[in-house]
Amino acid sequence: MNLVSGSPASSADSSLISPRVRPVISVKNLYAGYGELTVLKDINLAIEAGSFTGLSGPNGAGKSTFLKICLGLLRPQKGEIQVLGGLPGTRAFRRLLPRIGYVPQNTEAGSLPATVEEVVAMGRYGKPGFCRRLGARDRLLVEAALEAAGIQELARRGVQQLSGGQKRRVAIARALAREPELLLLDEPTANIDTEGRAEILRVLKSHPEYRAMTTILVSHSAEILAECRSVYRFAGGETRA
Amino acid sequence: MPDSPSLASLISLVTLPVFSRALIALAAAGAAFPALGTFILNLELIPARFAVMHAALLGAALALLIHADPLFVSMAAAALTGIGVALVSWKGKVSAGGSLGLVMTLSLGLAFIIFYKGNIHAIEAFNLFWGNILALQPQDVKLIVIACALILIFLTLAWKEIKIVLYDRELASLSGVPAKIIYTAIILTICLGIALAMRVTGALLVDAVTLLPALAARHSAKTLAGLIIRGSIFGLLMNLGGFTLSLLLDLPVSPSIIVCGAAVILLTKCFSRKKS
Numbered sequence: 368m369n370l371v372s373g374s375p376a377s378s379a380d381s382s383l384i385s386p387r388v389r390p391v392i393s394v395k396n397l398y399a400g401y402g403e404l405t406v407l408k409d410i411n412l413a414i415e416a417g418s419f420t421g422l423s424g425p426n427g428a429g430k431s432t433f434l435k436i437c438l439g440l441l442r443p444q445k446g447e448i449q450v451l452g453g454l455p456g457t458r459a460f461r462r463l464l465p466r467i468g469y470v471p472q473n474t475e476a477g478s479l480p481a482t483v484e485e486v487v488a489m490g491r492y493g494k495p496g497f498c499r500r501l502g503a504r505d506r507l508l509v510e511a512a513l514e515a516a517g518i519q520e521l522a523r524r525g526v527q528q529l530s531g532g533q534k535r536r537v538a539i540a541r542a543l544a545r546e547p548e549l550l551l552l553d554e555p556t557a558n559i560d561t562e563g564r565a566e567i568l569r570v571l572k573s574h575p576e577y578r579a580m581t582t583i584l585v586s587h588s589a590e591i592l593a594e595c596r597s598v599y600r601f602a603g604g605e606t607r608a
Numbered sequence: 609m610p611d612s613p614s615l616a617s618l619i620s621l622v623t624l625p626v627f628s629r630a631l632i633a634l635a636a637a638g639a640a641f642p643a644l645g646t647f648i649l650n651l652e653l654i655p656a657r658f659a660v661m662h663a664a665l666l667g668a669a670l671a672l673l674i675h676a677d678p679l680f681v682s683m684a685a686a687a688l689t690g691i692g693v694a695l696v697s698w699k700g701k702v703s704a705g706g707s708l709g710l711v712m713t714l715s716l717g718l719a720f721i722i723f724y725k726g727n728i729h730a731i732e733a734f735n736l737f738w739g740n741i742l743a744l745q746p747q748d749v750k751l752i753v754i755a756c757a758l759i760l761i762f763l764t765l766a767w768k769e770i771k772i773v774l775y776d777r778e779l780a781s782l783s784g785v786p787a788k789i790i791y792t793a794i795i796l797t798i799c800l801g802i803a804l805a806m807r808v809t810g811a812l813l814v815d816a817v818t819l820l821p822a823l824a825a826r827h828s829a830k831t832l833a834g835l836i837i838r839g840s841i842f843g844l845l846m847n848l849g850g851f852t853l854s855l856l857l858d859l860p861v862s863p864s865i866i867v868c869g870a871a872v873i874l875l876t877k878c879f880s881r882k883k884s
Contacts, residue, residue, distance in 0.1 A: 438782055440778070440781075440782075461784060462784070464781075464782055464783065464784040465783065465784040467782070469782050471778070471779075476775075477650070477774075477775050477776050478649075478650055478652075479650050479771075479774045479775045479832060479835075480826075480829055480830050480831055480832070480834070480835065481771075481775055481830075481831060481832065482830060482831055485771070485831060485832075486775070489768075489771075489772050489775065489779065489783065490783070492768050492769070492772050492780075492783045492784075492785055493783040493784025493785055494784075497766075497769065497785070497786060498765045498766055498769070500767075500768070501768070525830050
């Protein structure tokens with residue numbers, strides 16, 4: 368699979384990025400996959416700070432794999448990647464993780480009973496430090512994230528009782544509560560109706576930190592991708608600019 | 609069958625060292641050990657406790673062979689198993705059933721080889737784990753109270769880290785909390801707690817003091833705090849209720865606690881159904 372870039376502003380060629388703007392994510396000749404299987408081949412891209420970037424492409428093209436590489440959940444087979452100036456997967460990179468918000472594709476809750484408020488508060492857990500309780504500011508940010516996601520009235524409900532769309536919003540609120548510099552969303556609108564998709568887009572764009580935040584989302588939805596400043600298309604075949 | 613004792617004679621019975629030691633140990637275990645049950649249920653580690661029990665037996669066999677302290681060696685074996693379980697199950701979302709089965713059978717096999725080659729009567733090693741709550745010595749009570757206090761301290765200090773690890777391990781890792789360390793600490797706590805409970809209260813009572821109160825708490829709790837607090841309340845109710853029942857009706861303590869636990873589970877189940 369190779370990367371095909373979208374709009375001119377987001378070319379896969381990192382040299383097009385102004386040298387004054389330090390990319391939040393820079394990738395050079397990246398190869399990645401699972402065991403013997405290589406899903407991503409020779410990926411080159413640079414994503415600017417504050418951009419709203421979409422990743423599209425067919426299933427199995429490596430979009431989620433790319434996000435996992437960015438988070439350090441998967442190691443590249445070859446090539447270089449820098450996220451927020453760090454190398455994902457290294458010990459030093461762990462210190463950068465509280466600056467990254469992530470909404471996974473699967474937002475199903477585990478077996479532990481927890482309220483919506485508790486789950487959103489988990490977004491702040493990496494901030495105060497080991498064995499330290501959340502402070503007043505953390506609680507304010509949790510409230511703000513609940514409000515931004517439009518789920519304040521669900522705060523005391525158990526997450527297991529929510530619908531798929533509500534669970535997505537909880538996951539987005541949890542990621543936003545972290546005040547991320549970089550927000551990665553893996554198909555945040557999958558299996559959600561048109562109204563729900565518009566609502567999730569509203570949630571993302573209405574967040575106070577929206578303009579300062581770099582957002583990268585994987586999506587199959589044309590209406591979501593149309594809202595992105597740039598779109599990278601992951602597909603099989605040759606790399607095309 | 610002897611007559612049931614009156615309340616006055618029951619109180620005088622409880623003041624006897626044998627019974628007071630059992631009461632203190634059961635109260636401490638009732639308050640703290642259900643947290644281990646909550647960990648086991650949420651991390652889907654039910655097969656792990658069998659692996660720990662067998663590894664502890666292997667430790668006891670080794671201790672008899674080398675004339676070392678059986679409790680110390682079996683606790684070390686349980687701790688090593690715990691580290692192994694943590695390493696194997698960390699990546700998977702579900703418990704590492706196959707690996708645990710291997711640990712279980714291999715431990716048993718090695719223990720019997722040691723019994724045979726060391727000319728040790730297997731029953732000697734088994735006796736070490738057939739604890740009796742009425743045969744507790746002051747040092748046993750001290751040990752169990754310290755262990756229970758350590759469990760509660762661990763819960764208090766690392767509350768948010770434990771909560772996120774139990775909720776979702778991947779999310780915990782990505783949050784910047786030391787998820788692998790906390791996960792390993794949880795598994796070690798489970799393993800050492802099980803080995804200690806086996807030695808002190810007997811294998812029969814391990815599930816009664818860990819899993820039954822946690823199961824009862826799951827019927828009504830909506831949060832981890834609810835699970836831990838209700839688990840402690842149900843644990844105290846089961847242990848002290850079962851103990852009182854055994855004195856009143858002249859029944860063996862462990863089965864009385866188990867029966868009491870089953871009754872509490874049924875009641876909480878009925879109550880949660882009625883509520884929903």
